[in-house]
Amino acid sequence: MPKYSKHCFSFFPFLLFSYVLIGFTIKLETASSSGLYGTRDSTRLVYNIGVVVDVNSNMGAMANICLSMALSDFYAKHPNYETRLSLQRWESLGAVAAAPAVGYLPQTSAEASFAIQLGDNLSPSYSPLLIRTTMPDFSRLAEATVSTLEMFEWNKVTLIYEDMEFSNAIIPYLTDALVNKDIQLSHKIAIPTFPEDFQILERLEVLMSSQSEVFVVHMSSNLATRLFVAANKEGMMGKGFAWLVTDGLSNFVDTMDPIAIGSMKGVIGLRPYIPKTTALKNFRTRYKRISSMKQNKAATKLNLLGLWLYDIVWGFGMTVERIGNVNSGFLKEMNDRTWLIGILNPSFRGISGILDLVNRQFQPSVFEIFNITGKRNRVIGYWTNGQGTSKNNNSTSRNTPRILQAEEPTRAKWRIGVPSKKGFTEFVNIQSGNKSNDDELPGFSIEVFRKVWDLALTSTTSYEFVNIDGTYDDLCCQVKYQEIHAAVGDISIVGSRTNCVDFTLPYLETGVAMLIKVRHNGPKDMWIFLKPLSWDLWLVIIAICIFIGIVVRVLERRENTEFNGSARKQLSTILMFPCQSVAIPQRDMVVTNGSRLVLVVWIFLALILMQSYTANLSSILTVNQLQPTIPSIKELRKSYVGYQNHSFVKGFLINQLGFQESMLKPYCSVDDYQEALSKGSENEGVSAIFDEIPYIKLFLAQYTTGYLMVGPTYRTDGLGFVSYLFSF
Numbered sequence: 035m036p037k038y039s040k041h042c043f044s045f046f047p048f049l050l051f052s053y054v055l056i057g058f059t060i061k062l063e064t065a066s067s068s069g070l071y072g073t074r075d076s077t078r079l080v081y082n083i084g085v086v087v088d089v090n091s092n093m094g095a096m097a098n099i100c101l102s103m104a105l106s107d108f109y110a111k112h113p114n115y116e117t118r119l120s121l122q123r124w125e126s127l128g129a130v131a132a133a134p135a136v137g138y139l140p141q142t143s144a145e146a147s148f149a150i151q152l153g154d155n156l157s158p159s160y161s162p163l164l165i166r167t168t169m170p171d172f173s174r175l176a177e178a179t180v181s182t183l184e185m186f187e188w189n190k191v192t193l194i195y196e197d198m199e200f201s202n203a204i205i206p207y208l209t210d211a212l213v214n215k216d217i218q219l220s221h222k223i224a225i226p227t228f229p230e231d232f233q234i235l236e237r238l239e240v241l242m243s244s245q246s247e248v249f250v251v252h253m254s255s256n257l258a259t260r261l262f263v264a265a266n267k268e269g270m271m272g273k274g275f276a277w278l279v280t281d282g283l284s285n286f287v288d289t290m291d292p293i294a295i296g297s298m299k300g301v302i303g304l305r306p307y308i309p310k311t312t313a314l315k316n317f318r319t320r321y322k323r324i325s326s327m328k329q330n331k332a333a334t335k336l337n338l339l340g341l342w343l344y345d346i347v348w349g350f351g352m353t354v355e356r357i358g359n360v361n362s363g364f365l366k367e368m369n370d371r372t373w374l375i376g377i378l379n380p381s382f383r384g385i386s387g388i389l390d391l392v393n394r395q396f397q398p399s400v401f402e403i404f405n406i407t408g409k410r411n412r413v414i415g416y417w418t419n420g421q422g423t424s425k426n427n428n429s430t431s432r433n434t435p436r437i438l439q440a441e442e443p444t445r446a447k448w449r450i451g452v453p454s455k456k457g458f459t460e461f462v463n464i465q466s467g468n469k470s471n472d473d474e475l476p477g478f479s480i481e482v483f484r485k486v487w488d489l490a491l492t493s494t495t496s497y498e499f500v501n502i503d504g505t506y507d508d509l510c511c512q513v514k515y516q517e518i519h520a521a522v523g524d525i526s527i528v529g530s531r532t533n534c535v536d537f538t539l540p541y542l543e544t545g546v547a548m549l550i551k552v553r554h555n556g557p558k559d560m561w562i563f564l565k566p567l568s569w570d571l572w573l574v575i576i577a578i579c580i581f582i583g584i585v586v587r588v589l590e591r592r593e594n595t596e597f598n599g600s601a602r603k604q605l606s607t608i609l610m611f612p613c614q615s616v617a618i619p620q621r622d623m624v625v626t627n628g629s630r631l632v633l634v635v636w637i638f639l640a641l642i643l644m645q646s647y648t649a650n651l652s653s654i655l656t657v658n659q660l661q662p663t664i665p666s667i668k669e670l671r672k673s674y675v676g677y678q679n680h681s682f683v684k685g686f687l688i689n690q691l692g693f694q695e696s697m698l699k700p701y702c703s704v705d706d707y708q709e710a711l712s713k714g715s716e717n718e719g720v721s722a723i724f725d726e727i728p729y730i731k732l733f734l735a736q737y738t739t740g741y742l743m744v745g746p747t748y749r750t751d752g753l754g755f756v757s758y759l760f761s762f
Contacts, residue, residue, distance in 0.1 A: 078115075081354045083347075084122045093339065098123070099325055100340035103317075104347035117354040119347065175280060176207035178304055178401040178417040179250060180215050182278060185403075185415065185423045186302075187447060190218045192246040194237070194261070196253035197224035204252055204280075220246060225257065234264045242270065251279045255286040259294040266297035274496060276447075281305035281338075287406060289335040301406045306338060306398035307387055307416060314385045317344070338386060345384030448497035451509055451518040451756075452480070453525070453680065457703025458729055461524040464499050482541050483522040483755060505680040510535045513756050520757045526726065527751035528682050540752025544726040546683060548745040549733060551711045566650030567643075575643065582636045583608030589629045616640045667691065667745070673715035676701050676723040683724050686748070691724075704733050711741065726750065 085101065101121055109115065183191060193208065195201045205222070212219050221244055223237050241249070251258055258279065265271055277300075284303035287295070308314065321336050388399045403415040403423065417423050452464050463477040476484075480499075487497070500518055502509045506525055512518045514534045526544065527537045564572070587608050590597045597607055615623060615633055624630055671693055677683040679700035687693040699720055701707055713719025730743050 078118045079354075080118045080120050081350075082120050082122050083350065096325075096336060096340050097343055099321060100336075100343045101347060103321065103324065104344040105351075107344075108348050108351045112351070112355070115351070115355045117351075119351055119354060172204040172207045174397050174401075174419060175304075176204060176211040177419075179208060179278065179280060180211040180217060181417050181423050182302065182304055182403055182415075183212075183217055183248070183250070184215050186276070187449070188248040188276060189216070190220050190246075191248045191250050192221040192223065192241060192244070193219060194223045194225065194241075194249055194251050194253070196227055196257055198227050201252060208250075208252075220244070225253065225261065227254075227257065229257070229260075231260075231264070234261060235268070238265055238268050238270060242268070247274060248276045249278070251277060251283065253282060255283050255290065258283040259290060262297045262301070263294060271297060271300065276496075277301040279303050281401070284404075285338045287411060289337065295406065298406045302414075303404050303406055303411065304401055304417075305404075307400035307402040308338065308341065309387050311385065314341075317341075317385055341384070341386035345386050348384060448519040449517075450483075450497050450499050451502045451512050451521040452499050453506060453509055453523045454501040454503045455523075455702075457701075457706065458524070458678070458732065460732055461728075464501070477523075479523045479541075479753070506682060507531065510756055520755060522755045524728075524753050525756055526682055527754045530682075530685075531756075535756050537754040537756060540754045542728060542753040544728055544750050544752050546686060546724060546748040546750060547727050547730055547743050549707065549711070549723045549725065549730050549741060549743055550721070551714075551740060552742045562654065563651065565654055566647045578636075578639070579612040580609065582612045582632060583610075585632050586611055586624060586629050589626050589632070590624055593625045594629075612636060612640075670722055671697070673697070673721035674699055674719070676707065676710050676720040678702070678725050678729060681725070683726070687724055690748070704736055707733055708737055708741075728753075 105119060105121065109118070183189075191212070193205070195205070209219060221241070223241065225237055226233060251261065253261070262271070262277075265277075271277070277298075279301055281304055284305035287298075287303060318336055321340070397419075399419050401417040402413060403417060404411045404413045415423050415425055452462055455462050459477060461477045461479045463475060464480050497519075502512055502518070502521070507530070509521050509523075509525065510531045511534070513521050521535075525531075525537075527540055531537070567575075587597050587604065597604060611623075616637060619637070624633055671691075674697050675687070675693065676699045677687060679702045684695075684698060684700070687698060688695055699710065701710055701723070707723055710719040711723065715721040727743075727747065734741060734743065
């Protein structure tokens with residue numbers, strides 16, 4: 035026998051894909067002269083089952099415990115059976131050929147290759163009684179892998195596999211499945227079974243230079259652990275890369291080193307589904323207790339291999355009981371069918387779930403799709419034979435290719451819907467296929483989304499934008515029916531939409547207002563400077579001026595010579611003094627204290643009058659020139675009005691403000707608004723436009739004169755992003 039490698043893969047039963055090549059072969063033997071199938075003790079017919087396993091390895095020790103538990107449990111439940119199974123354990127491959135029935139558990143890569151050759155030599159064409167507990171044709175694994183890729187809409191992948199016979203066997207099946215789904219296999223990268231670190235780095239450098247983004251990893255857990263640790267150091271586990279591992283690694287995730295698990299966060303795994311039943315829970319508890327009692331430190335944590343072995347022993351136990359005590363002549367005639375029918379007819383349900391017998395080979399009927407998150411793995415879907423991927427493990431459910439929601443898989447590429455807009459690109463200016471690293475001005479709403487995405491989901495997911503034509507309600511329906519994962523943009527939060535989709539918190543407050551054109555009424559009267567004050571106030575001011583002049587004349591006539599002289603001079607002084615004291619004040623205008631007191635009161639009153647006059651005159655010259663062209667909403671209903679195309683405002687005008695749909699006209703951009711308002715309702719335009727305040731402010735920022743936002747503001751809940759109702 036050739037010398038095999040001393041490196042051990044922790045009991046290589048699944049090798050890369052959790053495919054235990056336990057080839058049970060049944061060999062006809064005669065006990066004494068009875069012609070019986072097996073040997074008979076004093077009371078029962080005994081069938082020998084040979085198992086080759088290294089009980090000193092972790093996985094081998096676990097398998098040995100599960101085999102013993104299976105025999106003990108089976109005959110404890112069926113004590114009256116007339117047949118018995120006897121496990122004959124060997125620790126070398128040389129005993130395989132001599133075993134009446136062999137369960138071979140490969141320990142190393144070389145032994146795994148030998149196991150394939152053994153399986154080929156004992157294939158159904160040579161040995162119709164051969165039952166394989168692995169999936170050497172890999173058909174279902176390949177189909178499940180490609181369906182998962184299709185679910186995430188990954189249409190170009192790279193296969194990374196271990197360079198050995200057992201791993202190479204999946205390539206033709208995977209290639210055919212990818213072709214059937216129009217998914218491109220861009221590269222195939224083989225890594226040696228026992229590589230040096232630099233060899234792994236060389237493969238990673240090739241992948242980075244090829245600009246590959248999606249990788250399917252198909253190898254043993256030991257090699258995969260080294261691969262992911264190296265990929266994490268090279269920055270290939272972050273944003274922009276997606277990884278999917280087959281069950282050769284996925285089945286051992288729960289027992290892997292924490293450092294390796296830490297480097298695999300966000301990886302999507304695929305493994306046979308194990309239903310969580312009471313029987314399974316009890317078995318796990320008993321296994322833990324028995325392994326502790328035996329103080330078997332080599333036994334690893336229970337995994338799918340142990341469960342499969344347990345179920346297979348039960349299947350063989352029922353098989354030999356069904357065959358019973360028959361003569362050799364009957365065996366020669368019925369041996370091909372009876373054994374197979376005894377094990378699976380057409381499927382066998384054990385504590386590991388349902389196992390189908392396909393071409394004399396065990397095949398899981400359901401695969402579990404999960405996301406590696408660290409401490410606990412999160413199940414995100416299932417693949418069922420004949421039905422494809424679904425969110426729930428229900429054999430009657432329809433195929434639902436998109437099962438992921440806003441908080442789900444870290445490596446999926448999200449389809450983010452954005453409204454297809456011709457105007458107001460200040461909010462949304464994006465085209466289909468744009469990603470987060472585009473160097474353009476995508477608009478305010480998209481910038482907000484990108485900032486939130488980068489902060490909340492750093493290096494875990496990727497997305498692409500998809501333009502959606504139609505109304506904003508149509509955009510929300512796309513999310514409702516899960517044709518897209520979410521919708522972003524200037525989407526208003528309104529009651530009719532919250533019934534079917536969920537919104538984020540608003541990132542911008544809004545309200546509906548009216549935009550109208552105003553007419554300019556410039557001053558045409560030359561006496562406009564008199565209008566700030568009423569005529570009676572002018573008369574009062576004149577009277578006060580005369581009164582102040584007379585009072586000051588009386589008080590100053592003895593001390594101040596300016597107030598003496600002829601009657602004409604005194605009259606002139608009385609009339610001019612109030613105006614002169616305000617316009618050209620002088621220090622020695624008056625000399626008596628009484629006159630100074632009167633002068634202070636007068637100047638204070640004059641300042642108040644001047645400020646009031648200035649304010650009123652400014653108002654007359656500016657604000658009063660802008661007159662609305664529409665006096666009220668009631669009168670406006672008789673004219674044409676506009677709204678932003680695809681907006682909820684149309685329904686608001688009809689249902690809330692009572693406008694007729696025939697009197698409403700949709701517009702798309704700021705320039706469209708300006709043109710329609712300039713024409714007016716009489717010239718195929720509109721008299722007013724209703725829209726949300728942010729859009730009206732954008733319009734007024736571009737057209738600063740001639741237009742005005744008027745009327746009451748109808749408050750709304752703001753602008754937000756859309757997700758499916760059950761996403762958060």
